[in-house]
Amino acid sequence: MEYTAPMPDYAMLDDTDAASLAGFDLIIDVRSPGEFAEDHLPGAINLPVLDDDERARVGTIYKQVSTFDARREGAALVTRNIGHHLETALAGLPRKSRLLLYCWRGGMRSRSMSLVLAAVGWKITLLRGGYRTWRREVVAQLEHSEAPLPFILIDGQTGTAKTAILHQLAARGAQVLDLEGLAVHRGSAFGDFSATPQPSQKRFETLIWQELRAMDLSRPVYVEAESNMVGRRQLPSRIWAAMKAAPRIAISAPVAARAAYLVEAYPDLVADTAKLNASLDQLASRHAKTLIAHWRELHAAGEFRQLAAELISAHYDAAYNRARKHREDEPVLTLRSDSLDDGAIDGLADAILAAGIKT
Structure with a gap:
């Protein structure tokens, strides 16, 4: 019997207010450990799809070789890292868990991980605009609000x-x-x-x-x-x-x-x-x-x-x-x-x- 994987399905979140974030069982920051240490959303854990060295290496290939080679190298690294997270941090996570994922701006890193996690069967939501959505709220409230x-x-x-x-x-x-x-x-x-x-x-x-x-x-x-x-x-x-x-x-x-x-x-x-x-x-x-x-x-x-x-x-x-x-x-x-x-x-x-x- 041939197994047919379900099509990945995930929603988008536009707000980072406390009530919206409280609706998730786990908030996952997929950026590198260095980015996470600089700042992250309240309650988030760090499950990077690329560590700091890997991110730098892919960036160098992108600049010095080609976009294609950078994406091929990045995809290999991301796949291995997601597999590691599935076998460790996510191994005991209940099927009905609601997960919010984000990267720097809601791009390839968070979408790559969301495809895999949604295919497994978890309910996945992506933060539209990524970490920058949260940062805009902080700056608006602490620097521009009167x-x-x-x-x-x-x-x-x-x-x-x-x-x-x-x-x-x-x-x-x-x-x-x-x-x-x-x-x-x-x-x-x-x-x-x-x-x-x-x-x-x-x-x-x-x-x-x-x-x-x-x-x-x-x-x-x-x-x-x-x-x-x-x-x-x-x-x-x-x-x-x-x-x-x-x-x-x-x-x-x-x-x-x-x-x-x-x-x-x-x-x-x-x-x-x-x-x-x-x-x-x-x-x-x-x-x-x-x-x-x-x-x-x-x-x-x-x-x-x-x-x-x-x-x-x-x-x-x-x-x-x-x-x-x-x-x-x-x-x-x-x-x-x-x-x-x-x-x-x-x-x-x-x-x-x-x-x-x-x-």
Whole structure:
């Protein structure tokens, strides 16, 4: 008996709103791992039909030999890679699963894989326009939209536990946009995480939009006051404009309490002399060599709180004061605390919510 394969059948999706994406059991990004790492749709997994090296090789053949030879080489590679995915990642996938596939612009890579998966019997949908459809939505919402965002800034000098306060607000059910968490950076010369690099700019923007579109924008959204850069990642224009216009709650605490908090909040700098020295190098153009050397000596001697206190007084408070001169508004609320231990941070979060500040 001869087997006749069913004709491949797949639908097209034009929207990347949360409700549309939620209708799929699996979202498959068939682009190369490098493209996927730069950015991808929320919830997508990466099953590349060409890896980074293979994609480069096919591209070289296309430019230097011919379109035909490039397609023949690409087809061989794509076929092998799809077969591998069928035997591994897709091996146990139920027949009734609904799959959304996309590549860069909805071209040959996603269509090649969809033909095979649809022939197997899964219900396949292609994202019209591919990843670029998603990217257009992100850019439209974060760069071009003028719709207001109900931000309330948590402001304060370095070491006033703003990030910890945000986390406690979130734990109490408040809406929080943690820009430093999304950027994987603590927002200062000492703020990077050695073991975890920052996401790409595109990925940072996707993560912001992913958070925002899940929020109820009739309610306040608490955000830590930042500059327009978090490490090496730039805030999208809509976010930055909303932050500049937002009411501010200022947190105030003595230098000693702030220094103690920073030593707890930056354990990697306490433990890693090389990282501390690299961070101090970034301050070398702003302070005397003798002062930088003195700070290195404090770290080597284990005088971490003293080091933090001197950095606060000599560098960070001055930078904070310069930045705030550009704002004409006063904080709508100032909260002072002599301590920044866990109990004090809980109390500050409770006081912020009790104030009931509106945007």
